[in-house]
Amino acid sequence: MPDSLPLAVAADAFPVLAQTVHGHPLAYLDNAATTQVPRPVLAAMRRFEEFERANIHRGVHTLSQRATDAFEQARTTLKRFVGADARHELVFSSGTTEALNLVASGLSTRGPGRAVIEPGDEIIVSGLEHHANLVPWQAAARRSGATLRILRPDARGHLHKHELKALLNARTRVFAVTACANATGERPPYEALLALAADAGALTVLDAAQVAAHAVPDLSTLACDFMAFSGHKMYGPMGIGALVGRRAVLERLVPVRLGGDMVDWVSYTDAGLAALPSRLEGGTPNVAGAVGLAAAAQFIDHVGRAAIDRHIGALRARAVAGLTALDGITVLSPEAAPSAIVSFVAEGAHPHDIGTLLDERGIAVRTGHHCAQPLLDHLGRGPTTRASFALYNTPGEVDRLVAGVARALEVLR
Amino acid sequence: MTTTTVPTVAENELYQDVVVEHKRAPRHYGRLSAPTRQARGHNPQCGDDLQVELVMAGHTVQDIGFHGQGCAICIASVSMMSEAVIGRDTAEVQALQQRFRAVLTGQLEPGEADLGKLVSLAGVRRYPSRIKCALLGWHALMHALAADAGSTPGAAA
Numbered sequence: 001m002p003d004s005l006p007l008a009v010a011a012d013a014f015p016v017l018a019q020t021v022h023g024h025p026l027a028y029l030d031n032a033a034t035t036q037v038p039r040p041v042l043a044a045m046r047r048f049e050e051f052e053r054a055n056i057h058r059g060v061h062t063l064s065q066r067a068t069d070a071f072e073q074a075r076t077t078l079k080r081f082v083g084a085d086a087r088h089e090l091v092f093s094s095g096t097t098e099a100l101n102l103v104a105s106g107l108s109t110r111g112p113g114r115a116v117i118e119p120g121d122e123i124i125v126s127g128l129e130h131h132a133n134l135v136p137w138q139a140a141a142r143r144s145g146a147t148l149r150i151l152r153p154d155a156r157g158h159l160h161k162h163e164l165k166a167l168l169n170a171r172t173r174v175f176a177v178t179a180c181a182n183a184t185g186e187r188p189p190y191e192a193l194l195a196l197a198a199d200a201g202a203l204t205v206l207d208a209a210q211v212a213a214h215a216v217p218d219l220s221t222l223a224c225d226f227m228a229f230s231g232h233k234m235y236g237p238m239g240i241g242a243l244v245g246r247r248a249v250l251e252r253l254v255p256v257r258l259g260g261d262m263v264d265w266v267s268y269t270d271a272g273l274a275a276l277p278s279r280l281e282g283g284t285p286n287v288a289g290a291v292g293l294a295a296a297a298q299f300i301d302h303v304g305r306a307a308i309d310r311h312i313g314a315l316r317a318r319a320v321a322g323l324t325a326l327d328g329i330t331v332l333s334p335e336a337a338p339s340a341i342v343s344f345v346a347e348g349a350h351p352h353d354i355g356t357l358l359d360e361r362g363i364a365v366r367t368g369h370h371c372a373q374p375l376l377d378h379l380g381r382g383p384t385t386r387a388s389f390a391l392y393n394t395p396g397e398v399d400r401l402v403a404g405v406a407r408a409l410e411v412l413r
Numbered sequence: 414m415t416t417t418t419v420p421t422v423a424e425n426e427l428y429q430d431v432v433v434e435h436k437r438a439p440r441h442y443g444r445l446s447a448p449t450r451q452a453r454g455h456n457p458q459c460g461d462d463l464q465v466e467l468v469m470a471g472h473t474v475q476d477i478g479f480h481g482q483g484c485a486i487c488i489a490s491v492s493m494m495s496e497a498v499i500g501r502d503t504a505e506v507q508a509l510q511q512r513f514r515a516v517l518t519g520q521l522e523p524g525e526a527d528l529g530k531l532v533s534l535a536g537v538r539r540y541p542s543r544i545k546c547a548l549l550g551w552h553a554l555m556h557a558l559a560a561d562a563g564s565t566p567g568a569a570a
Contacts, residue, residue, distance in 0.1 A: 022421065350484035352459055353428070356540060360421035368459045376460075382482065383460040400417075407417040411428050412436070412485055 007311055010303045011392035013038035024362025027397040032182055032341050032388030033366050034232045035213055037292075041236060044295035045288045055284055057261055071287050074294035075277070081297040082208075082227065082244055083218035090244040091280040092290050096209040097132040099228035099243035100176075102280065103205055104136035106253025107174065108144040116203075116252050119145030121173040124197070126159055127152045127378055128181035128188060131371040133207045137176060146173065151193075157181070157333050157379055159188040161196055168200040175202045179217055180210035183372035183384065185316070185341030186333040191222060198223035203249060209233050209241075213300065213390065214309045215338045225249045231289060235390075236296030240289030243280070250276055257282035308391045312340045315389040315398050322402035326409065332384065343370070343386040346405070349412040351385040357408040363401055426536035427543075428485065436485040441495035445478040450560050454481075454553030456545060461487050465553040472502045479553075484546050486537060491550025493531050503558050510551050517544045 011017075014036045019026050028036060048070055054063035056071050079090045093099040107116040117123065117140060125137045127150045141148040149167050153159050159177070168175075175197035180187050194204045206227045208217055213234040219227060226249065230241040243250075255262060255273065262282035264272040273279040300308065319342045323329050328347035333339070346354065351367035358365055366386045369376055376382065387401055448466035455462045463481035467474055477495045498506045513528060515521035516535050523535035537547045 350487075352461075352484040352543070352546060353486070356423055356427065356543060357421065360423040361417065369457070373457070373460075403417040411424050412433065 004304045004307070005299075005302045007303060007307060007391055010038070010299070011394075013040065013299075014392050015039065015042075017392060021362040021364070022360050027363045027393070027400055029387040029389065029393065029397065029401060030364045030366050031213070031390040031393075032210060032233070032370075032386065034238070035235050035390050036392070037237065037296075038235055038299055040299050041292050041295045045237060045292040048288045048291045053288070056287060057278070067287055070291050071285065074290040077294040078242060078297055079244065081294075081301070082216055082229075083220040084244055085220055087246055087248075088219060088244060089247045089250055089276045090242050091250065091277045092285050093228070093241045093243055094239050094286070095230040095232070095241035096207060096228045097230075099226075099241055100133050100205070100207065101136045102243055102253065102256055103226045103228070103245075104140040105143075105256050106280075107203070108140035108146070109254040109256075111254035115144050115254070117141075117144040117146050117173050120171060121146040122149055122167075122169065122171045123147070123174045124149045124151055124164070124167050124172060124176070124202070126150070126177040126188065126193075128157070128159060128178050128184070128186055128375055129176070129372065130178065130182050130207065130209070131373070132209075133176055133178060133205070134374065137174070140174075151175075151177070152378065153186070153375070155379070157184050157186045157375075159186075159193065161189065161192055164193055164196055168197060168202065170201070172197070172200055172202045174205060176205035176207070178207040178210065179215075180336075180339055180341065181333070181372070181375065182210050182341065183370040183375055183386070184332040184343050184379075185336045185339040185388075187336045187339050190217075195223040198225075210341065211338075214305065214312050214340060216300075216305065219244065231293040231296060234293075234296050235299055237286075237289045237292040240286045240293045242293070247276060250280065253280060255280055255282060259283050303391060309338050311391060312389045312393075313338050315393055315395065316340060316342055318395055318398045319387060319389075319401060322398065323405060326402070326406055328409070329405070332379070332381070340390070341386060341388045343384045345381055345384050346409060349409050351383045353412050354385050354405060354408045357411060358401070358404045361400065361404045361407075363397075363404050365401070423540075427540060429533050429536070431530065431533045432489040433485060435489040435492040439479075439488050439492035441478050441492065441499075442480060443478050444480055445476060448478070450557045452553045452556035452560060454549040454556075456549055459484070459546075461546065461549055463487070463491060463550050463553055465491070465550060465557050467554075467557050472504070474498050474501055474503075474506060477554075479550060483549060486534070486543055486546040487549050490531075490534055490547040491553075493534070494550055494554065497529055497531060498554070506554070506558065510555060513551065514548060517547055 052066040054067040056068040208229040212229040226245040232238040259282040355367035451466040461483035468476040512526045
């Protein structure tokens with residue numbers, strides 16, 4: 001790997017950003033929904049599709065071997081990216097949602113033996129979660145006869161260790177939390193929360209979707225059994241993500257996708273499961289996606305995680321300061337750090353109207369409930385307007401956002 | 414080109430003065446004392462949530478009220494709708510809804526639709542993601558009209 005790539009050079013590597021929208025240069029501030037893809041990632045995927053494409057793990061021919069090597073090399077790169085060691089394994093999924101569903105379903109479904117989660121057990125989920133880290137646990141609780149408990153944030157949207165301590169008991173089987181709340185940008189003390197839950201004997205689950213692009217958790221230092229992240233939120237392709245976790249607990253998951261490549265032996269009446277990671281990767285995987293995801297991880301490390309995180313943190317601070325100075329604007333979790341997300345509500349102006357007016361000025365933001373309706377209800381908020389930053393965003397774009405919101409308020413009030 | 418002082422197309426066509434004025438001071442906002450029919454319009458994606466209440470005299474809308482929350486397009490649309498349907502019979506209201514919807518979905522030109530004040534919302538047709546905002550109150554109204562008298566609140570989205 002050559003010396004680190006300067007941010008300004010890296011920012012030029014994203015072809016989709018070089019366009020105008022409604023006559024204005026695109027200011028793409030919807031990165032918490034999806035980041036854009038740089039040329040090195042596109043090139044890696046294209047190289048695979050043009051020179052290496054074949055099905056994996058089953059052919060004796062040259063291309064099949066190349067494709068298998070590319071897929072397994074991607075796994076190795078990504079394991080290193082998240083600090084996985086020999087105790088860990090990484091399973092490719094279609095994204096964070098599928099990875100979290102695999103965990104929730106795999107722990108609550110009966111396999112040859114009993115399900116890991118048993119009737120009377122308890123599942124604790126934080127109240128900051130995206131629907132993808134809540135709804136699967138609701139279903140898991142129903143399926144297994146367990147009780148779902150919510151670690152509620154305080155009125156300002158913060159999670160507290162003592163609140164978790166009060167919920168933990170001998171029947172707690174799972175604790176699931178996000179590394180950054182997608183709806184508010186809140187950055188909970190997830191390291192301490194995971195450690196507390198693990199000490200109490202719970203399996204721990206971390207949704208890392210919103211931090212993988214700039215502040216990826218280091219599994220080697222975390223009391224984390226399962227961590228999920230998505231390619232398309234870290235400059236990688238859509239339709240690929242990963243579940244990475246401790247081998248010993250991954251082995252306890254009952255597979256969801258049954259079929260080829262995940263079995264050891266098969267008769268007409270029964271089958272034996274393959275070893276990890278294959279047993280959780282039934283069917284032909286998204287190999288080009290895995291190659292692209294690994295290239296995205298390398299791109300991030302080439303630029304430097306610390307440099308990206310500093311840059312994004314400065315943009316968020318600038319946005320918080322600018323928006324807070326506007327009349328009748330409330331920023332959620334204003335002091336959250338590190339966080340790429342600024343989410344706000346405006347008196348007398350609905351997010352959808354603000355979003356449409358910003359789009360007319362070439363500024364892309366997200367509006368609505370951000371798949372976190374219970375959290376916004378709990379905080380007494382309706383829908384919000386959310387801007388979220390990536391390495392290619394600039395202070396000038398933040399200033400356009402603030403000016404655009406100010407103008408929208410003039411029009412709407 | 415990036416200056417914020419030049420009005421955008423949306424500011425001129427979507428958020429016309431009459432639209433913003435209805436959003437600021439919606440007509441027929443509030444609860445009726447004795448509605449004979451009611452229905453809810455709810456969009457879980459954005460949180461817009463309206464309750465439309467009617468007093469029917471036979472097939473005629475004698476009174477209408479609505480309450481809830483929504484974006485400017487949603488509120489302006491249901492406010493203008495309330496003014497437009499009062500005193501009209503069910504068939505006329507349904508026909509107006511169909512013409513309004515056809516304008517928004519591009520199947521009918523605004524000038525040919527006889528929409529009255531509602532024509533000021535015709536600009537929504539250029540913003541496909543906002544059409545559901547403009548139709549939310551209408552969905553609730555259609556639901557209320559189709560419901561049996563005295564029915565409990567139903568969901569329409």
